Amino acid sequence: SYLIGKGESAAMMIGSRANHIDENAVQHSLDINEIHLSVLRTQELVSWKCELEIRSQNEFTGAGFAKDYDAIITVNTGGRDVQFALEYERKPKQPKRYWQIRDLIEKETHVECVLYLTSNFHLLSYVSRFFERSAKAVYFGVLDEFRLHAFETKVMDSRRLVTFPLVSALQGNSR
Secondary structure: HHHHOOOOOOOOOOOOOOOOOHHHHHHHHHHHHHHHHHHHHOOEEEEEHHHHHHHHHHHHHOOOOOOOOOEEEEEEEOOEEEEEEEEEOOOOOOOOHHHHHHHHHOOOOOOEEEEEOOOOHHHHHHHHHHHHHOOOEEEEEEHHHHHHHHOOOEEEEEOOEEEEEEHHHHHOOOO
């Protein structure tokens, strides 16, 4: 309520569990903050829309995204602005949930691609299986590598055949 009173763009969520403290959610938020800082250090960040803003836009406007992503990021790379969605996975979900996420991502029309970072390579291997031959460009990487290399992080696409720098994917040179 305080932030809304100060002009923060995200309205309060209907049915939000804001008072519920979840240790995993706290660590997830800290990791998202680390990703945000890594992007800021590249000096290529144009805009960062956090999950709360995305949820607010999705819930209260007719111009929302297909999913409540962890962030919508716009960067200037190769002389042009590129907008992509960020998903970050600390712990595995049930397979049914990944099929639902894939369905939502494939319906997305507002972003060019999705960057899916995971807490480790084993989780990356698990999650990426659900996106094989996805109709939407989905790129997978590991958080620790992104912290170190940002857009030079080696990612793989949903076909999982080769790895390449994320910047190549963002500039449209990988698919």
